[in-house]
Amino acid sequence: MTTFPDDFLWGAATAGHQIEGNNVRADIWAMEHVTDAPFAEPSGDACDSYHRYAEDIRLLAESGLNTYRFSIEWSRIEPERGLFSRAELEHYRRMVRSCLAHDVTPVVTLNHFTVPAWFAREGAWAQPDAADLFERYVRFVVTELHTEVSWWITFNEPNAGALLLATGALPLGAAADDLAAGQRKMMAEFAVRVGGTPGVASMAIPVLAPAAMENVFTAHRRARAAIKSISPAARVGWSIAVHDFQAADGGEERRDAVLAQAVHPFWELSREDDFVGVQTYTREVYGPEGRIPAEPDDNAFLTGWEYYPAALGHTVQQASAYTGVPALVTENGIATADDKARIRYTSAALEGVADAIGSGAKVLGYIHWTLLDNWEWHSGFAMTFGLIAVDRDTFARTPKPSLGWLGGVALGNGAALGSETSAR
Numbered sequence: 349m350t351t352f353p354d355d356f357l358w359g360a361a362t363a364g365h366q367i368e369g370n371n372v373r374a375d376i377w378a379m380e381h382v383t384d385a386p387f388a389e390p391s392g393d394a395c396d397s398y399h400r401y402a403e404d405i406r407l408l409a410e411s412g413l414n415t416y417r418f419s420i421e422w423s424r425i426e427p428e429r430g431l432f433s434r435a436e437l438e439h440y441r442r443m444v445r446s447c448l449a450h451d452v453t454p455v456v457t458l459n460h461f462t463v464p465a466w467f468a469r470e471g472a473w474a475q476p477d478a479a480d481l482f483e484r485y486v487r488f489v490v491t492e493l494h495t496e497v498s499w500w501i502t503f504n505e506p507n508a509g510a511l512l513l514a515t516g517a518l519p520l521g522a523a524a525d526d527l528a529a530g531q532r533k534m535m536a537e538f539a540v541r542v543g544g545t546p547g548v549a550s551m552a553i554p555v556l557a558p559a560a561m562e563n564v565f566t567a568h569r570r571a572r573a574a575i576k577s578i579s580p581a582a583r584v585g586w587s588i589a590v591h592d593f594q595a596a597d598g599g600e601e602r603r604d605a606v607l608a609q610a611v612h613p614f615w616e617l618s619r620e621d622d623f624v625g626v627q628t629y630t631r632e633v634y635g636p637e638g639r640i641p642a643e644p645d646d647n648a649f650l651t652g653w654e655y656y657p658a659a660l661g662h663t664v665q666q667a668s669a670y671t672g673v674p675a676l677v678t679e680n681g682i683a684t685a686d687d688k689a690r691i692r693y694t695s696a697a698l699e700g701v702a703d704a705i706g707s708g709a710k711v712l713g714y715i716h717w718t719l720l721d722n723w724e725w726h727s728g729f730a731m732t733f734g735l736i737a738v739d740r741d742t743f744a745r746t747p748k749p750s751l752g753w754l755g756g757v758a759l760g761n762g763a764a765l766g767s768e769t770s771a772r
């Protein structure tokens with residue numbers, strides 16, 4: 349017996365645009381190719397997982413992990429407005445079946461930042477029929493896959509833009525009212541302005557236009573209702589980004605303001621869901637004057653984030669207490685070239701989750717970010733968050749010791765935590 353429930357999901361996560369390669373119908377692909385594109389390099393072939401998913405899933409399963417979170421690319425399913433591709437749907441069905449053949453539970457994300465270029469051109473989430481269009485896509489996918497998929501995440505980090513605003517990384521700009529015109533150019537400008545922050549393109553825009561944010565809320569509710577009408581037993585939620593927001597003396601008000609603006613409105617909706625997806629990597633500490641930068645640390649992430657694995661246990665507890673529904677860790681991990689540091693970090697983060705469970709939090713699973721070294725949005729391929737290294741020329745996969753370690757932890761349902769040699 350360990351602290352972790354018997355049916356705990358132990359997995360790794362990916363996102364279509366970051367690993368598939370040649371996702372040419374997506375808005376972000378278009379942004380990658382504008383003049384002075386604000387990306388270190390384009391996504392290009394990425395990890396070629398579009399063709400190599402079977403190997404990826406096999407490596408995940410052989411390590412001992414039992415869950416794979418991946419996303420479906422709306423722009424492949426509906427490359428032009430109203431044109432649905434059965435062939436692409438079959439591609440994702442093959443992925444699902446590959447999971448099931450290995451006794452791996454698929455957890456499927458329906459939107460991981462990217463949207464079809466046509467949807468972006470028409471105004472993205474600001475257009476009046478945004479929620480209708482999203483629901484239509486969701487219905488198409490879920491009608492086909494519901495007998496084999498029972499875990500659905502509607503949106504990945506719909507609060508990414510809200511977080512950037514609340515934490516001061518993205519100043520409110522005059523472009524806010526100008527959504528329809530020059531959509532593509534503007535998205536690129538947003539990304540430049542927030543320098544280095546992933547995923548801003550599709551999700552910053554709703555924040556800048558409140559009506560669009562409302563559309564995303566509606567889209568989540570409508571997608572949830574659609575999924576439940578097709579598959580009443582399905583488990584539906586969305587994944588919310590949350591740092592462990594802490595207050596130094598006198599910083600309580602600022603800390604609370606960030607939570608109230610960028611996290612709580614999203615957790616409100618989770619109250620009606622089956623779970624709340626928790627995505628935590630680090631903490632942010634606030635004083636009376638604002639954010640207090642972290643001390644430089646040898647363990648720091650390649651992304652520059654503070655090494656603070658205890659963050660996850662804290663946010664899991666906060667998310668489940670606030671929403672009243674179980675938490676599912678849908679992302680947690682570290683960008684580092686030092687795989688031992690990845691094991692140390694993940695082990696400590698999981699101890700935090702175990703403590704949260706010990707204090708009464710209901711937690712359904714831990715899904716690590718990420719399975720493969722991939723295309724990390726603005727930063728290109730340099731940020732190695734993966735449990736598996738990928739050769740940029742041959743796409744050869746090389747599992748890192750951390751994959752075997754995490755798989756070993758999974759096989760013992762957490763019993764091996766604290767040891768660095770749990771590998772199968």
Ligand code: BGC
Pocket residue numbers: 363504505546547589627679717724725
């Ligand atoms: C996103 C991922 C991203 C990861 C690391 C999350 O914000 O969902 O797509 O790669 O964090 O930055």
